[in-house]
Amino acid sequence: MLEVKEIWKVFNAGTVNEKQALRGVSLTLKDGDFCTVIGGNGAGKSTLLNAVAGTWAVDGGSISIGGVDVTHLPDHKRAPYIGRVFQDPMLGTAPTMQILENLALAARRGQRRGLRWGVTKAEKEQYQEMLKNLDLGLEDRLTSKVGLLSGGQRQALTLLMASLKKPKLLLLDEHTAALDPKTAAKVLELSDRIVAESHLTTMMVTHNMKDAIQHGNRLIMMYDGKIVIDVSGEEKKKLTVPQLLELFSKVSGSDEADDKLLLS
Amino acid sequence: MLSFLNALPGAMSQGLIWGIMAIGVYITYKILGIADLTVDGSFCTGGAVFVMLFSGGANVWAAMLAALLAGMLAGLVTGLLNTQCGIPAILAGILTQLGLYSVNMAVMDFKASVAINVTQADTLEKLLVSLRFVQGAIRGDFPLWRHPILVVGLFTVGLIALLYGFFGTELGCALRATGSNGSMARAQGIDTDFCKVLGLMISNGLVALSGALLCQYNGANEINVGRGAIVIGLAAVIIGQVLFSKLFHNFALKLLAVAIGAILYYIVIQAVLAVGLNPNYLKLLSALVVAVFLSLPYWKGKYFHAKVKTGGASHA
Numbered sequence: 001m002l003e004v005k006e007i008w009k010v011f012n013a014g015t016v017n018e019k020q021a022l023r024g025v026s027l028t029l030k031d032g033d034f035c036t037v038i039g040g041n042g043a044g045k046s047t048l049l050n051a052v053a054g055t056w057a058v059d060g061g062s063i064s065i066g067g068v069d070v071t072h073l074p075d076h077k078r079a080p081y082i083g084r085v086f087q088d089p090m091l092g093t094a095p096t097m098q099i100l101e102n103l104a105l106a107a108r109r110g111q112r113r114g115l116r117w118g119v120t121k122a123e124k125e126q127y128q129e130m131l132k133n134l135d136l137g138l139e140d141r142l143t144s145k146v147g148l149l150s151g152g153q154r155q156a157l158t159l160l161m162a163s164l165k166k167p168k169l170l171l172l173d174e175h176t177a178a179l180d181p182k183t184a185a186k187v188l189e190l191s192d193r194i195v196a197e198s199h200l201t202t203m204m205v206t207h208n209m210k211d212a213i214q215h216g217n218r219l220i221m222m223y224d225g226k227i228v229i230d231v232s233g234e235e236k237k238k239l240t241v242p243q244l245l246e247l248f249s250k251v252s253g254s255d256e257a258d259d260k261l262l263l264s
Numbered sequence: 265m266l267s268f269l270n271a272l273p274g275a276m277s278q279g280l281i282w283g284i285m286a287i288g289v290y291i292t293y294k295i296l297g298i299a300d301l302t303v304d305g306s307f308c309t310g311g312a313v314f315v316m317l318f319s320g321g322a323n324v325w326a327a328m329l330a331a332l333l334a335g336m337l338a339g340l341v342t343g344l345l346n347t348q349c350g351i352p353a354i355l356a357g358i359l360t361q362l363g364l365y366s367v368n369m370a371v372m373d374f375k376a377s378v379a380i381n382v383t384q385a386d387t388l389e390k391l392l393v394s395l396r397f398v399q400g401a402i403r404g405d406f407p408l409w410r411h412p413i414l415v416v417g418l419f420t421v422g423l424i425a426l427l428y429g430f431f432g433t434e435l436g437c438a439l440r441a442t443g444s445n446g447s448m449a450r451a452q453g454i455d456t457d458f459c460k461v462l463g464l465m466i467s468n469g470l471v472a473l474s475g476a477l478l479c480q481y482n483g484a485n486e487i488n489v490g491r492g493a494i495v496i497g498l499a500a501v502i503i504g505q506v507l508f509s510k511l512f513h514n515f516a517l518k519l520l521a522v523a524i525g526a527i528l529y530y531i532v533i534q535a536v537l538a539v540g541l542n543p544n545y546l547k548l549l550s551a552l553v554v555a556v557f558l559s560l561p562y563w564k565g566k567y568f569h570a571k572v573k574t575g576g577a578s579h580a
């Protein structure tokens with residue numbers, strides 16, 4: 001479903017701030033894979049997801065989604081294939097527009113937008129039903145501006161929007177990091193549900209090792225712009241946090257500072 | 265006082281005409297979040313294209329359509345400078361505006377002012393609006409329905425209905441999403457660059473249309489007619505927002521509030537003139553009013569923060 005081959009990304013090339021954020025990363029996800037991504041701050045996790053989403057062009061390598069080479073497509077042209085939830089709850093929704101309008105925008109992800117009505121009546125009822133299932137108390141606030149929602153409500157809404165039109169690939173970048181523990185657990189559970197229901201191929205970045213082990217069928221760890229650990233199947237199911245830490249210190253050659261970051 | 269009352273219908277007519285420009289400013293400033301300075305040039309472009317075509321014998325509607333298209337072209341240039349050349353929107357607008365001065369001069373045959381021959385009855389008859397209809401329609405020289413307040417009022421209502429419809433379509437929603445949150449819009453597959461360009465084109469089209477109407481109203485187009493237009497537009501947007509934001513939530517009503525804002529602006533200007541202010545101070549006055557109203561939200565925010573802080577301290 002996703003095929004990332006040897007991608008490179010350098011920021012601020014040729015300046016003192018030059019940073020090789022991705023150094024020859026390759027990754028293949030099968031249809032329905034749920035891959036969790038961990039790694040210390042600055043390891044390149046967000047950069048990898050941004051590269052896949054097309055936030056900017058990579059400096060080398062290729063990316064294809066569902067057999068389509070998207071390496072040279074800008075982000076909005078990759079949108080037909082990708083659903084995204086960002087770390088910052090502000091980024092995923094249009095705050096000055098209604099919940100209804102946000103959902104309607106998402107339902108047309110990747111489609112040509114013409115002079116048909118932006119929201120139809122049939123849609124309204126459909127969304128009301130969906131929001132009822134989310135159980136966030138949003139079904140009666142369809143015409144409220146999204147800017148009035150809490151961070152957790154927004155992330156849940158963004159998640160619903162990302163999956164409204166089934167994407168080939170769902171990208172979740174620390175999408176619960178800005179939420180309080182209770183809300184985070186709820187949004188995470190919702191993510192699991194949506195991924196399972198629609199059988200979505202998913203990449204989820206998290207700083208929580210336990211979550212990374214508990215969720216999904218594959219786990220990769222990044223370090224300094226590379227994938228350094230890649231476990232899946234039975235091996236991943238049996239994995240424990242101490243084992244993971246040990247694995248990490250072996251590949252990274254450090255043992256204390258980064259571990260603390262990872263455990264946070 | 266009497267002179268002020270006498271001037272009121274004229275002020276309202278002018279306000280309505282500028283209101284169409286203000287609606288254009290609303291689209292860029294409020295919906296796209298861009299302060300587009302192209303309008304100072306494209307307003308005059310509208311008038312210039314209109315006056316040349318109309319004087320050359322073109323139909324009044326055809327000339328207005330041409331003015332609209334010319335304005336859209338100006339918006340296209342600013343949009344491309346911004347999205348394809350990476351020039352910040354404000355600077356892109358300034359560049360287009362500066363360039364338009366020469367273009368407008370060229371369109372007007374390098375004359376600073378071109379007049380429509382309104383002393384000729386059949387020419388006047390063809391115009392959609394004119395200063396002369398303000399008194400004339402009341403006195404009975406012209407049918408009452410030709411009163412500019414009525415004509416421009418209807419015109420504005422029609423435009424608002426059209427825009428209301430457009431911003432309810434998929435494309436219109438994409439434009440609003442672009443202004444509301446670019447990263448969200450792109451994640452939904454919206455080409456935000458295209459939407460920005462389209463928004464700038466619609467906006468400047470309206471601005472030029474307004475310029476064409478003012479040119480008819482005044483019976484002439486002057487090269488400096490659009491100077492400071494952006495400030496008048498912002499003033500109208502802000503007045504409308506301050507007075508009606510609690511009342512009007514519907515998008516069409518918000519646009520109506522902008523039009524009313526422009527009318528009020530012109531009535532206030534008329535009142536200030538009636539009191540005896542030197543007209544040369546008008547621009548300073550406008551700039552001050554807009555500066556104060558733009559500062560209000562900032563000051564409010566500051567005041568609000570201060571209150572929270574002291575509240576916290578008393579709890580500690």
Ligand SMILES: Nc1ncnc2c1ncn2[C@@H]1O[C@H](COP(=O)(O)OP(=O)(O)OP(=O)(O)O)[C@@H](O)[C@H]1O
Nearest residue numbers: 011012019021039040041042043044045046047048
């Ligand atoms: N747009 C950018 N411009 C310059 N440098 C960048 C940019 N984006 C990321 N970087 C740099 O690339 C490196 C990798 O960043 P990235 O955001 O991918 O880390 P991360 O693994 O997501 O970390 P975190 O856990 O803190 O989110 C960092 O050193 C970062 O400073």
Ligand SMILES: [Mg+2]
Nearest residue numbers: 045046047174
């Ligand atoms: Mg990150």
